Amino acid sequence: MTTNTPVLEASGVIMRFGGLTAVNDVSLTVNSGEIVGLIGPNGAGKTTFFNCLTGLYVPTEGTVSYKGTVLPPRPHLVTQAGIARTFQNIRLFSNMTVLENVLVGRHSRTKEGLFSAILRGPGYRRAEAESREKAMELLEFAGLANKADHLARNLPYGEQRKLEIARALASEPGLLLLDEPTAGMNPQETRAAEDLVFAIRDKGIAILVIEHDMRFIFNLCDRTAVLVQGQKIVEGDRETVQNDERVITAYLGAPLEGTSTTEDSQ
Amino acid sequence: MTTETTPVIPLPAARIITAVGAVATTASAFLAWTWTSDFPGDLTVTGYPGGLQWLTLTAGLLTLLLALAASGTPGLRWAAPSRSHNATLLAAVGAAAVTWFTLIAISVELGGLANLEPGGWVAGAASLVALLGALSLPLERHPDGNFGGLTKKSDQPLPAARQLPSWAEVLLIIAAFAIGLFVVTFGLDAEGGELFVGYLITLGFAVAALTRSGLTARLRGLTTKHRQVTTGAAFAAAAAFPFSQTSDQYTSVAVNILIFATVALGLNIVVGLAGLLDLGYIAFLGVGAYAAALVSGSPASPIHVQFPFWAAVLTGAVVAMIFGVVIGAPTLRLRGDYLAIVTLGFGEIFRITMNNLNGTTGPNVTNGSNGIPRIPDLQILGFDLGKAHSVGGIELGRFSNYYLLMLLITIVVVLVFSRVGNSRIGRAWVAIREDETAAEAMGINGFRLKLLAFALGACLAGTAGTIQAHVQYTVTPDQYTFADALPPNSAFLLAAVILGGMGTISGPLVGATMLFLIPKKLQFLSDYQLLAFGIALIVLMRVRPEGLIPNRRQQLEFHEADIPAQAVPAEAAATKAGA
Numbered sequence: 001m002t003t004n005t006p007v008l009e010a011s012g013v014i015m016r017f018g019g020l021t022a023v024n025d026v027s028l029t030v031n032s033g034e035i036v037g038l039i040g041p042n043g044a045g046k047t048t049f050f051n052c053l054t055g056l057y058v059p060t061e062g063t064v065s066y067k068g069t070v071l072p073p074r075p076h077l078v079t080q081a082g083i084a085r086t087f088q089n090i091r092l093f094s095n096m097t098v099l100e101n102v103l104v105g106r107h108s109r110t111k112e113g114l115f116s117a118i119l120r121g122p123g124y125r126r127a128e129a130e131s132r133e134k135a136m137e138l139l140e141f142a143g144l145a146n147k148a149d150h151l152a153r154n155l156p157y158g159e160q161r162k163l164e165i166a167r168a169l170a171s172e173p174g175l176l177l178l179d180e181p182t183a184g185m186n187p188q189e190t191r192a193a194e195d196l197v198f199a200i201r202d203k204g205i206a207i208l209v210i211e212h213d214m215r216f217i218f219n220l221c222d223r224t225a226v227l228v229q230g231q232k233i234v235e236g237d238r239e240t241v242q243n244d245e246r247v248i249t250a251y252l253g254a255p256l257e258g259t260s261t262t263e264d265s266q
Numbered sequence: 267m268t269t270e271t272t273p274v275i276p277l278p279a280a281r282i283i284t285a286v287g288a289v290a291t292t293a294s295a296f297l298a299w300t301w302t303s304d305f306p307g308d309l310t311v312t313g314y315p316g317g318l319q320w321l322t323l324t325a326g327l328l329t330l331l332l333a334l335a336a337s338g339t340p341g342l343r344w345a346a347p348s349r350s351h352n353a354t355l356l357a358a359v360g361a362a363a364v365t366w367f368t369l370i371a372i373s374v375e376l377g378g379l380a381n382l383e384p385g386g387w388v389a390g391a392a393s394l395v396a397l398l399g400a401l402s403l404p405l406e407r408h409p410d411g412n413f414g415g416l417t418k419k420s421d422q423p424l425p426a427a428r429q430l431p432s433w434a435e436v437l438l439i440i441a442a443f444a445i446g447l448f449v450v451t452f453g454l455d456a457e458g459g460e461l462f463v464g465y466l467i468t469l470g471f472a473v474a475a476l477t478r479s480g481l482t483a484r485l486r487g488l489t490t491k492h493r494q495v496t497t498g499a500a501f502a503a504a505a506a507f508p509f510s511q512t513s514d515q516y517t518s519v520a521v522n523i524l525i526f527a528t529v530a531l532g533l534n535i536v537v538g539l540a541g542l543l544d545l546g547y548i549a550f551l552g553v554g555a556y557a558a559a560l561v562s563g564s565p566a567s568p569i570h571v572q573f574p575f576w577a578a579v580l581t582g583a584v585v586a587m588i589f590g591v592v593i594g595a596p597t598l599r600l601r602g603d604y605l606a607i608v609t610l611g612f613g614e615i616f617r618i619t620m621n622n623l624n625g626t627t628g629p630n631v632t633n634g635s636n637g638i639p640r641i642p643d644l645q646i647l648g649f650d651l652g653k654a655h656s657v658g659g660i661e662l663g664r665f666s667n668y669y670l671l672m673l674l675i676t677i678v679v680v681l682v683f684s685r686v687g688n689s690r691i692g693r694a695w696v697a698i699r700e701d702e703t704a705a706e707a708m709g710i711n712g713f714r715l716k717l718l719a720f721a722l723g724a725c726l727a728g729t730a731g732t733i734q735a736h737v738q739y740t741v742t743p744d745q746y747t748f749a750d751a752l753p754p755n756s757a758f759l760l761a762a763v764i765l766g767g768m769g770t771i772s773g774p775l776v777g778a779t780m781l782f783l784i785p786k787k788l789q790f791l792s793d794y795q796l797l798a799f800g801i802a803l804i805v806l807m808r809v810r811p812e813g814l815i816p817n818r819r820q821q822l823e824f825h826e827a828d829i830p831a832q833a834v835p836a837e838a839a840a841t842k843a844g845a
Binding site for chain 1: 681682685686689690691692693694696697700701703704705706707708709710711712718722
């Protein structure tokens, strides 16, 4: 299923805030049809790395390219190029309806300007109708079609997450970045989210996902990269990551000298 | 969660007392309340109400109608779909308030209670009887509402409206707008401060009572169903206004209201849709007015040209738009409070610059503080707007001509606002207002769209400015300040948008009308004018924080309170199916 044409190539991304190096020389490739996980303890720089990819931050050094072209560090241009994202703490347009949220997501794929909106010619109507149709399809896909007219802020938490994904998909991306899509979900909802992520992959969209839920990550991901203190320490499949000592140390802490258990058991 | 009060007086008796009180209040308006016609409105005639007595009459009738309707009197039930006596109480309070206001005003103005005729005492007593009766009716209380929760909307949804043929519904809408036109005309024409204050009291309580009775909700249901009829009726009512006037005295007020309201609607694009707090918006009205004045052929203008109407309007709009872009390009990189401060500064820069381009401190372009006087009247296709014309036997004066022209521009602005607001561009503006970072992540070029909002808003204000220059004959820098006792100025414009309801069309129009009329009619208070106006604003914001006409989205929020009950099972099922 995994072909080897790279969709996203980040090479040598460094992000410094004054004296703090939040992301230190991280390179990561996502190939088409792949689901790649990004894990790491709190404060490891995962979200900062995401922000570098999407143009929210301008990386101090390094480049990010999408399908071979280097991306300018401007969020709307990145989205236009084909990378969509969701946010760690949900950032919906809370006073807009569910349908309107998804329609906003289509902004970069439509181009009706001010004058066509005022004149309302046949071209405008056709584009608007098409947008609505596509938005409804996405809501159907996310299981929110029956709530199209609700205000986004009145949706329950899990559905807000789904709506954020639907909104991101509306920009017809080739790569979707999910920032902790199952945070705060119960096991059932997490399972449903897994199915949704697989369904998105089956649409031919590559996915890079930050997550703390290890079962979720290992169920989904073809590859997983581990970020610790801004550095990528290991990247590979489930076995490689799970058995890596540095990963265990990062998550559970280093054994105290003298009472070391790992060495005893070996 | 509502609780009912326990009445002291048994229900049938309370009903009778209320009804009798209301009838007596109504009847007392036909008596003489005072002995001298020195008090404005002439309240001395027995057998015919005058001035403030009309208001008591109206409030008394409304109390009677709501009392009977809420008690379920056959044939009158349409007047109170919510069957709530709270509406009756509000109307009764209004009747008592306006009656006692009149009695106190008479005593204060003429120097003592001796100036009241027995008729006045009858009116006062009757209104109190009605109030007492209404207080004894079963009332709903809301624990977290204003005024003991008496005005808060009931939890119970209204019963479904009776199906009417659509021609009847259209007739109802037209009737509602005819009443609306009459009410606004009454306020505009109100002679003397007492009558206007009484008018405000009656209007406030009447609107509250009708809202609580559910009648406004019914009307809103009709207007959303027949949207085009509603818009047409609204503009027809507005166009009918000059024909209802015998002199040009109040059309001059009306045309200024229309200019102010149109500019407020333009500001609503910037503030209400795109969420950019602009405190210097009046400058764009000024730019349009100055541009039109310079090309108007006024002898004081250094450019000796006289553009035809269409070219003058285009000049004003385009120059204002260019200013919008020039001011917006550097400032729109700021967010929130910082943007507000910078726009405030630019608004003042405009005024000071116009003052300084006087030939002494700068090149002579604007005549400095003297402004550009003697702007000639507009000629459109040979039609002189400065002269009175007779239409269908009714004489329309200069201000009526300008009023009708301005109304056309208002219609254009309303059209632009509604079409752009509900389009890809409008959605992007709202998205930026809600969360700019998320909006940019959706592919929206935040800076460009904010600049577009700024430019469009400036363009609309500039268009209104071109008419304003001609209406007022003169443009001076002092017309375009940040804050003043009288509109239009930036502070009033913003207040009109916020008081009226952000992001709506009718909100700023209603808000602007009120903000124009209240200070104008309170001028009789002289030194206390601003104090009274401030109190009026505080009361308005306390009673309706969401604005007089809340946004469709906020309505949706109220509306949705009933929906989740059905929606939750469907969602739970979806989750299970997914698992």
